[in-house]
Amino acid sequence: MQTDQPEAILSTVSATYSEEHLKQLASERKSRKKWLLVQPTSNTSMMVDSGTVSMPLNLIMVSTLAGELFDVTFIDERIGDSVPEDLSGYDIVAITSRTLNASKAYAIGDAALAQDKTVILGGVHPTMLHEEAREHCTSVVYGEIESVWTELATDVILGNMKDVYRAETLKPMTAMQRPDFTHALDSKYSKKYSALIPILATKGCPVGCNFCTTPTIYGKSHRSREIELVLDEMHYHQDRLGKKNVSFSFMDDNISFKPKFFIELLEEMAKIGARWNANISMNFLHKPEIAELAGRSGCDLMSIGFESLNPETLKSVHKGSNRLDNYEKVVSNLHKNGVAIQGYFMFGFDNDSEESFQMTYDFIMKNQIEFPVFSLVTPFPGTPYFDEMKPRLRHFDWDKYDTYHYMFEPTGMSGEKLLENFVKLQREVYKGRAIMKRMKGKPLNWVWFVNYMMHRFTKKLKPEIYL
Numbered sequence: 001m002q003t004d005q006p007e008a009i010l011s012t013v014s015a016t017y018s019e020e021h022l023k024q025l026a027s028e029r030k031s032r033k034k035w036l037l038v039q040p041t042s043n044t045s046m047m048v049d050s051g052t053v054s055m056p057l058n059l060i061m062v063s064t065l066a067g068e069l070f071d072v073t074f075i076d077e078r079i080g081d082s083v084p085e086d087l088s089g090y091d092i093v094a095i096t097s098r099t100l101n102a103s104k105a106y107a108i109g110d111a112a113l114a115q116d117k118t119v120i121l122g123g124v125h126p127t128m129l130h131e132e133a134r135e136h137c138t139s140v141v142y143g144e145i146e147s148v149w150t151e152l153a154t155d156v157i158l159g160n161m162k163d164v165y166r167a168e169t170l171k172p173m174t175a176m177q178r179p180d181f182t183h184a185l186d187s188k189y190s191k192k193y194s195a196l197i198p199i200l201a202t203k204g205c206p207v208g209c210n211f212c213t214t215p216t217i218y219g220k221s222h223r224s225r226e227i228e229l230v231l232d233e234m235h236y237h238q239d240r241l242g243k244k245n246v247s248f249s250f251m252d253d254n255i256s257f258k259p260k261f262f263i264e265l266l267e268e269m270a271k272i273g274a275r276w277n278a279n280i281s282m283n284f285l286h287k288p289e290i291a292e293l294a295g296r297s298g299c300d301l302m303s304i305g306f307e308s309l310n311p312e313t314l315k316s317v318h319k320g321s322n323r324l325d326n327y328e329k330v331v332s333n334l335h336k337n338g339v340a341i342q343g344y345f346m347f348g349f350d351n352d353s354e355e356s357f358q359m360t361y362d363f364i365m366k367n368q369i370e371f372p373v374f375s376l377v378t379p380f381p382g383t384p385y386f387d388e389m390k391p392r393l394r395h396f397d398w399d400k401y402d403t404y405h406y407m408f409e410p411t412g413m414s415g416e417k418l419l420e421n422f423v424k425l426q427r428e429v430y431k432g433r434a435i436m437k438r439m440k441g442k443p444l445n446w447v448w449f450v451n452y453m454m455h456r457f458t459k460k461l462k463p464e465i466y467l
Helices: 004-016 019-028 057-066 099-114 124-128 130-136 149-158 214-218 227-241 259-269 288-296 311-316 324-336 354-367 384-392 415-429 432-438 446-458
Strands: 034-039 071-076 092-096 118-122 139-142 164-166 197-199 247-250 275-280 299-307 340-347 371-376
Touching: 019 149, 034 057, 057 071, 057 092, 057 149, 057 197, 092 099, 099 118, 099 124, 099 130, 118 124, 118 130, 124 130, 124 139, 124 214, 130 139, 197 227, 227 259, 259 288, 288 299, 288 324, 299 324, 324 340, 324 354, 340 354, 340 415, 354 415, 354 432, 371 415, 371 446, 415 432, 415 446, 432 446
Parallel strands: 034 071, 034 092, 092 118, 118 139, 139 164, 197 247, 247 275, 275 299, 299 340, 340 371
Antiparallel strands: none
């Protein structure tokens, strides 16, 4: 009898949280519970949530799942939507959060708890610091919601919430539904969203950079969707918008990790007439045929984390995919095929010196990097780098964890010199003459406009705004 009991318990638990049982529960209810989904704005002083913003794909996935069983209202504070003070019209308030808007998310959660609402917090920050987040909500969703949805939704219907929802195993991406953008586009401010359609082909990253949150959120394994599903989603948006020339932005952290999958995807995309951009690892972009395929398949821009021109720095953050001797080859290959580059560069590492800034400037100008993006090293909570640097951090004000605030003093230079050079580099790169030199021969498109906006922005920069 004793050996049978655990199996019986497991069988009951499995039945309780099956999709069939969930659908049955939902069908038996006379009324549907009402969800308020919230994308908070941030309190940072920098240009994080200004102008056009990307559509929040993660929250859209929540609305896609919830919309099948519940009534959903979608609020995005970044575009002008407001969270109502009176939440009596809702049963569930679900909020997504990154570190830089955690204090705002917590405030919304506290207000909802005070009105006896069931509050769910998810996203990067609640996952990385779920014990802290639990103080401001009923339940925390740890990692991706798709892998815990059946259990979470069942408990919502039954009114029996757990403190934390964490999947033992992550679902394969073949089970991922096509995101429904309806709730997000219903806002009267939806025109403030970027025209780029967010899309996912893969999740997870096995590389293990010590400053990255991806392995915790999406796992260290690299999961991918069926290529047919990705293409079907693209065709859906082409039909929805009535044109083939739709621009997609892949939200994958490392879309090219499996070269065979990536190449097959691009070969198919070359047939459909869409445009696209993506964050991409440099691990095989030095091959000319890959850059040629990217250009042929409609790639407008590649976002590449160069991070540093210092080999010791790259080694210290475990950025093994970045090889300095490949940097110029990668840039040249992409440019020959009409692909622009958004290059990310980080400063404030212990190995940085004033020479690091000059080396970066020279590299950007020589290689005509169209859209350089500069950030200060930010150890995000929950990462190995945060644990390593915690004794040296100047503060734990989450509003300033936006990669644009000074977190600690590097051993190689003073904080004052770091910020002086950080401001100087941005001003020099985005001076009128520098823009003309970097953009010489480039097609007149939105990248020129971004450079113009950055020219205006960087003229106003002062070291003290980064404190």
